[in-house]
Amino acid sequence: MTERKASELFVECLEAEGVRYVFGIPGEETLDLNESLACSSITFVPVRHEQGGAYMADMYGRLTRRAGVCLGTLGPGATNLITGVADAFLDRSPLVALTGQADLERMHKESHQHIDVVSMFRPVTKWNTRLHSPRVIPEVVRKAFKVAQAQKPGPTHVELPEDVMAERVDAEPLPSQLRIRRPEPSGRELLAAVEVIREAANPVVLAGNGVARVGAAGALREFARVTGIGVAETFMGKGLLDFEDPRARGTVGLQSRDYALAGFDDADVVITVGYDLVEHAPKNWNPRRDKRIVNIDTAAAEVDEHFMTEVDLVGDLDHILSRLGEELREGEGSRQTGSSRLNDIVLGRFESARADDAFPMQPPRALWEIRQALGPHDMLISDVGLHKLWIARMFPAREPNTVMIANGLAGMGIALPTAIAAKLVHPERRVVTVCGDGGFLMNAQELETAVRLRTPIVNVLWENNQFGSIVWKQDKKFGRHFGTDFGNPDFVRLADAFGMPAWRIEAVDDFGPTLRRALDLDVPSLIVLPIDYSLDVAISEELGTETVAA
Numbered sequence: 442m443t444e445r446k447a448s449e450l451f452v453e454c455l456e457a458e459g460v461r462y463v464f465g466i467p468g469e470e471t472l473d474l475n476e477s478l479a480c481s482s483i484t485f486v487p488v489r490h491e492q493g494g495a496y497m498a499d500m501y502g503r504l505t506r507r508a509g510v511c512l513g514t515l516g517p518g519a520t521n522l523i524t525g526v527a528d529a530f531l532d533r534s535p536l537v538a539l540t541g542q543a544d545l546e547r548m549h550k551e552s553h554q555h556i557d558v559v560s561m562f563r564p565v566t567k568w569n570t571r572l573h574s575p576r577v578i579p580e581v582v583r584k585a586f587k588v589a590q591a592q593k594p595g596p597t598h599v600e601l602p603e604d605v606m607a608e609r610v611d612a613e614p615l616p617s618q619l620r621i622r623r624p625e626p627s628g629r630e631l632l633a634a635v636e637v638i639r640e641a642a643n644p645v646v647l648a649g650n651g652v653a654r655v656g657a658a659g660a661l662r663e664f665a666r667v668t669g670i671g672v673a674e675t676f677m678g679k680g681l682l683d684f685e686d687p688r689a690r691g692t693v694g695l696q697s698r699d700y701a702l703a704g705f706d707d708a709d710v711v712i713t714v715g716y717d718l719v720e721h722a723p724k725n726w727n728p729r730r731d732k733r734i735v736n737i738d739t740a741a742a743e744v745d746e747h748f749m750t751e752v753d754l755v756g757d758l759d760h761i762l763s764r765l766g767e768e769l770r771e772g773e774g775s776r777q778t779g780s781s782r783l784n785d786i787v788l789g790r791f792e793s794a795r796a797d798d799a800f801p802m803q804p805p806r807a808l809w810e811i812r813q814a815l816g817p818h819d820m821l822i823s824d825v826g827l828h829k830l831w832i833a834r835m836f837p838a839r840e841p842n843t844v845m846i847a848n849g850l851a852g853m854g855i856a857l858p859t860a861i862a863a864k865l866v867h868p869e870r871r872v873v874t875v876c877g878d879g880g881f882l883m884n885a886q887e888l889e890t891a892v893r894l895r896t897p898i899v900n901v902l903w904e905n906n907q908f909g910s911i912v913w914k915q916d917k918k919f920g921r922h923f924g925t926d927f928g929n930p931d932f933v934r935l936a937d938a939f940g941m942p943a944w945r946i947e948a949v950d951d952f953g954p955t956l957r958r959a960l961d962l963d964v965p966s967l968i969v970l971p972i973d974y975s976l977d978v979a980i981s982e983e984l985g986t987e988t989v990a991a
């Protein structure tokens with residue numbers, strides 16, 4: 442063992458965890474750490490706002506299942522990080538946030554830029570701590586990653602006082618354990634679930650983000666195939682089943698009648714798989730509290746009066762779904778549960794969009810063009826707003842984690858930074874963002890990061906000079922809208938100033954070819970698409986009133 446600076450040991454521990462990138466902004470209190478990073482195998486990615494860095498780490502963690510790492514300095518650096526960290530908390534993404542801090546010796550008194558960052562991060566992390574001594578660095582780093590990556594994943598946070606990071610230390614990293622525990626429910630619990638499902642006249646599955654998180658879409662597809670049970674997806678579960686799978690019952694949650702039209706009204710048993718209540722409250726699909734519920738997840742079910750589970754199968758989703766499938770195999774080919782009505786209405790409208798020639802463009806045609814331009818494994822990353830509701834409602838997905846929708850914290854401004862990270866993880870896939878003009882400007886500074894990294898993402902900006910989803914809600918509730926209109930910069934010139942190609946679409950038929958052209962480039966680009974939101978995302982009266990916030 443050799444004595445070296447604590448920051449060097451800290452970075453060695455990050456390397457031992459397999460960290461490839463640290464996204465962030467250095468500060469005067471992180472000088473030693475940044476210097477040690479510069480001498481390591483890790484790429485430090487400077488971002489233009491710590492929120493962007495946290496979002497990048499968030500998406501990196503979501504897609505790789507290994508914690509993404511972000512860095513901010515003390516005080517304002519830490520407060521800027523917090524929105525992205527909170528997103529990872531509610532959207533359950535493994536992330537390790539690092540923040541600098543003043544010397545231990547000035548923490549007890551009024552001191553430049555010092556605020557209690559550890560307390561601030563506590564409610565939005567699974568675990569956090571201040572590093573009091575360099576001796577404990579190996580344990581602290583190992584724990585930060587272990588806790589972040591354990592089911593259900595989420596963020597952890599370590600505060601790094603400047604003087605601690607400059608001390609000398611003689612210690613070694615602990616080995617990273619990527620072995621993931623795969624607990625299994627007991628045979629008795631499995632049989633109890635089999636019994637409930639077997640007795641059911643019309644069971645239906647509600648599948649959520651948790652399935653994508655652990656890579657269990659294959660097992661879910663097989664379960665649906667052998668049992669014939671229909672599967673509806675939450676927004677974040679899009680693509681768990683191929684939209685053309687005969688058991689796919691569509692993406693539910695936007696409107697009150699989605700569930701009824703997917704077969705939930707008639708269902709006596711609902712099988713929830715990897716379902717996070719943060720996405721859509723169970724009240725929407727179990728209003729009378731009369732469903733029998735079999736819950737399959739990696740952690741015990743949340744308590745909700747509309748979600749009183751009869752059987753809770755906690756453990757490895759792959760294993761549980763295959764075991765249930767084996768037991769319930771007799772349904773193979775014979776039954777088809779749930780209803781395809783929702784999917785029929787939505788996909789019917791989507792297909793007819795190819796002939797929509799209104800300009801400014803309406804969302805279905807815009808999404809139709811994007812779908813045609815992308816392959817099944819390419820990615821569409823949504824920002825937050827009315828466009829997100831359209832994407833969730835209508836954009837057909839064939840694979841999980843290809844339509845990324847933030848539906849936990851749901852913060853505007855997430856799409857651009859997360860798209861950069863998605864491209865770093867999957868350079869072979871094409872990545873498109875759709876943003877509103879409100880959310881886009883919240884993190885537009887990261888265009889510079891995208892240009893610098895040469896991450897060829899295509900940003901499609903739906904321009905309407907309004908906070909569209911708020912207009913939609915206000916108009917419905919009050920018959921008018923207020924505080925929702927704004928002006929915009931010339932986005933094409935703005936992109937030009939960042940040194941990236943950009944186009945404004947002037948006619949409906951220009952969008953598809955322009956998008957394809959942009960997708961062929963090896964640099965990031967921007968397409969400004971004037972959008973007409975007069976077409977109601979409700980699509981049809983039959984779908985009922987809306988149930989969600991954007």
Ligand SMILES: Cc1ncc(C[n+]2csc(CCOP(=O)(O)OP(=O)(O)O)c2C)c(N)n1
Binds near residue numbers: 876878903905909911
């Ligand atoms: C950071 C943040 N602030 C506010 C909100 C509340 N909110 C949700 S959608 C929305 C308007 C989005 O407008 P825009 O980005 O233009 O997209 P559009 O709805 O027009 O598609 C607002 C203000 C939010 N989700 N996140």
